[in-house]
Amino acid sequence: MKFSPNIVTALAIASVSLGLATSASAQYYTVQDLGQVDAYALNAFGQVAGVDYSGSSAQGFYTGVNGIGMNVISLPEGSGNSWAYGINDQGQVVGQYADGAGDARGFVTGSGGQGFTGVSYPGSGSVNVLAINGSGQYVGWADSQAIASGAQGNGWQTLDIPSNLVSIASAINASGQVLGVAADPQSENSYTTFLTGPNGQGFNQVGSPLGVPFFGGGLNNHGDVVGQAFTESGMRAFFVGANNGTTIDLGTLGGTFSRAMAINDQGAIVGFSTAVGDYTGSNSEAFIILGEGQEMVRLSSLTVNFEGSLSEAVAVNNAGQILTKSFGRSYLLTPTAIPEAQTSAMMLLGLGAIAWIGVRQQRRRHAQA
Numbered sequence: 001m002k003f004s005p006n007i008v009t010a011l012a013i014a015s016v017s018l019g020l021a022t023s024a025s026a027q028y029y030t031v032q033d034l035g036q037v038d039a040y041a042l043n044a045f046g047q048v049a050g051v052d053y054s055g056s057s058a059q060g061f062y063t064g065v066n067g068i069g070m071n072v073i074s075l076p077e078g079s080g081n082s083w084a085y086g087i088n089d090q091g092q093v094v095g096q097y098a099d100g101a102g103d104a105r106g107f108v109t110g111s112g113g114q115g116f117t118g119v120s121y122p123g124s125g126s127v128n129v130l131a132i133n134g135s136g137q138y139v140g141w142a143d144s145q146a147i148a149s150g151a152q153g154n155g156w157q158t159l160d161i162p163s164n165l166v167s168i169a170s171a172i173n174a175s176g177q178v179l180g181v182a183a184d185p186q187s188e189n190s191y192t193t194f195l196t197g198p199n200g201q202g203f204n205q206v207g208s209p210l211g212v213p214f215f216g217g218g219l220n221n222h223g224d225v226v227g228q229a230f231t232e233s234g235m236r237a238f239f240v241g242a243n244n245g246t247t248i249d250l251g252t253l254g255g256t257f258s259r260a261m262a263i264n265d266q267g268a269i270v271g272f273s274t275a276v277g278d279y280t281g282s283n284s285e286a287f288i289i290l291g292e293g294q295e296m297v298r299l300s301s302l303t304v305n306f307e308g309s310l311s312e313a314v315a316v317n318n319a320g321q322i323l324t325k326s327f328g329r330s331y332l333l334t335p336t337a338i339p340e341a342q343t344s345a346m347m348l349l350g351l352g353a354i355a356w357i358g359v360r361q362q363r364r365r366h367a368q369a
Contacts (some may be wrong), residue, residue: 039330060084226260270313
């Protein structure tokens with residue numbers, strides 16, 4: 001079959017239109033409302049861990065795959081409130097609970113959120129567990145000291161943190177690198193972000209090339225860290241490459257404040273920023289940066305079934321799912337194809353061009369008859 005040049009042109013228009021739809025597919029997200037909860041962690045399968053405040057007490061919870069369902073952490077009889085702060089790809093959940101005496105203790109569950117093991121640290125009172133990796137290593141703090149377990153949660157590692165510093169460990173990656181913050185209690189504004197080597201060995205100050213205070217928020221499996229630096233231009237989100245490599249000022253959404261909270265292994269960064277002025281606690285907007293060299297974008301502008309605001313983005317997994325919060329509720333964003341209405345419009349553009357050319361050719365044939 002032989003097509004006329006005009007038909008070929010119209011087909012090209014349709015192809016480009018559909019191509020544009022395909023190329024934009026990574027830019028949009030469906031939004032799942034997780035309810036009146038404070039969500040903190042997200043694993044590779046879209047399971048979420050956090051705290052449900054909807055009842056008379058705080059209850060740590062975890063969801064099923066892709067945020068479906070909600071399961072409350074089963075506590076020992078007589079326990080009080082609980083908080084879930086981390087979840088790994090096996091579904092092990094970590095956090096803190098109040099025991100029968102009202103003391104703050106850490107906990108870790110088995111795979112799939114099943115079972116319950118209290119976590120105590122020698123010589124310490126309060127314990128909180130904040131994160132866990134796929135090997136079952138978990139980190140947190142005991143009284144004023146960062147702590148890190150061995151593989152499968154067996155025993156304790158000795159972190160090489162100077163003894164005069166108070167510290168908290170907030171993240172751990174697949175190789176056992178531990179991210180945290182340490183500070184000298186005798187000196188104001190003396191805190192530093194630290195990152196250990198594999199299995200908690202060594203003590204390296206993160207962001208030292210910046211020459212300004214840096215607060216680390218997120219860690220990926222490559223050892224890249226994101227967080228916030230206190231610069232002359234304000235408090236701004238920064239990326240620090242592995243081994244204190246490349247440092248990048250990630251900018252803002254237009255205001256003077258931004259903070260990066262998490263980075264996945266593909267380099268996607270999420271956090272929150274102001275669009276105008278300084279941060280007041282209620283004027284931030286969640287953002288995403290899809291990779292190196294990409295612009296900071298409001299997440300609310302990329303949603304297909306949501307018309308509200310998203311004030312913070314706190315986690316992103318390697319599937320591109322994003323955990324966000326806004327005004328007492330939490331949401332799970334999942335990447336989707338280009339919005340249906342926009343896809344249809346692009347298809348109609350191309351098909352309309354074909355129809356128009358067909359009508360035009362038919363008129364010419366009638367005129368020549």
